[in-house]
Amino acid sequence: MTNKKLIGVDLGGTTIKFAILTAEGEIQQKWSLRTNILDEGSHIVPDIIESINHHIDLYKMSRDQFIGIGMGTPGTVDRDNGTVIGAYNLNWKTLQPVKEQIEAGTGLKFAIDNDANCAGLGERWKGAGNDGDDVAFITLGTGVGGGLIANRQLLHGIGGAAGEVGHIIVQPNGYQCTCGNHGCLEQYASATGVVHLAQDLAEEYEGTSRLKKMIDDGDEITSKIVFDLAKERDYLANKVVDKVCYYLGLACANISNTLNPEFVVIGGGVSAAGDFLLKRVQKNFNEFAFATVRTSTQLKLAELGNDAGVIGAASLATQFA
Structure with a gap:
């Protein structure tokens, strides 16, 4: 070089x-x-x-x-x-x-x-993508973005909208998204989506939970707080995390069933929950992925951060x- x-x-x-x-x-x-x-x-x-x-x-x-x-x-x-x-x-x-x-x-x-495409390129080149030819990247931040790389090339699509993985429908007729559709992944797995789920589930939940008490008291809730409480075995927080990981596992399986990348790399602020998040996403991915995909595509956490x-x-x- x-x-x-x-x-x-x-x-x-x-x-x-x-x-x-x-x-x-x-x-x-x-x-x-x-x-x-x-x-x-x-x-x-x-x-x-x-x-x-x-x-x-x-x-x-x-x-x-x-x-x-x-x-x-x-x-x-x-x-x-x-x-x-x-x-x-x-x-x-x-x-x-x-x-x-x-x-x-x-x-x-x-x-x-x-x-988001650039972050995907970065992770493919020097991060969790191991300089592989086929890598899908999902970033979980305020929204959900992505970058899809096939045969070492970014996919852009005819209108430049390839890789808009945040707008994969994971819950038909679900939460309304800023894009105008209902049930997009972004509304369930982004930082704001996690909070929305927590508020809705808290309303239905009748047991004791620190998360429920915080929401009922009007305290500010973040996705980090939800994951931290789930790690401390808060029942309601774990229900929220289970739902987030269900939708994320479903989306990862759909992407992988279409592209069969070597790696699906999950990054962004919400991914800071680490293996606690990844293991649950993997469980749902295994349920929804095509058999060949299940054994050939690997889910990983992003490595490069900012x-x-x-x-x-x-x-x-x-x-x-």
Whole structure:
């Protein structure tokens, strides 16, 4: 491989993460900025350009030492034209010509994709995906996102919506989703979905439970609190976790029955529950997976944490090598 470097950018609603990596994907430097979404997000791209240029100068590097920049972003991405639209948490309501602006501002080649796709690429390349050819990635955060990689290539689909695993229907006519459908995985396995389930089950539950008492008292509940109480053998909390893992196992089986990846990697904040989550998901996966899939596809927890996005984003730029 070359001695040249990659730059990865993981653009989020509160923070922009940056990294300089080797061509093999090893992080050498990283830093971050607060995301300034004021004035319809018009400061975001200039801030990214200024920060990259500043750090290249700070590390006494030259432009010809870099292969290029890769970036993961929320919103609807046109990869060929390098534009983003509808990233509402960035205040980007109109079309943003990101590639054109960043290439002009930095003098480096630039590639862009959806942020969940980038996290999936990162985990496939340097994380739990073991650099495998076929990897499915699910991220459980405020919502549920995903990235599907087949034959080492990200699947995008005709409209760019491949990998929207959060919108697999796991409960027909279930909770209404922000997408307009009912019963999407996102409404049951995201951080907000876990809380919604807990509130509904607490209403029906008549026994004693610390979780029920907290909900009845109007205390703030988070998915972490639900999982922590379940680990402490709170009956109601365990009922909630069982339901979450049922829906997640069902979705993992559906994805795997379609794609038969080597690994299904589960990441994001909710996955911090670790093996406590994974073992229960595995039990449901085994129930719903096709026999060949059950023995060939392995469920794993993500390994890269917050670095998955920048590593995967940087990998987009390897196309320029």
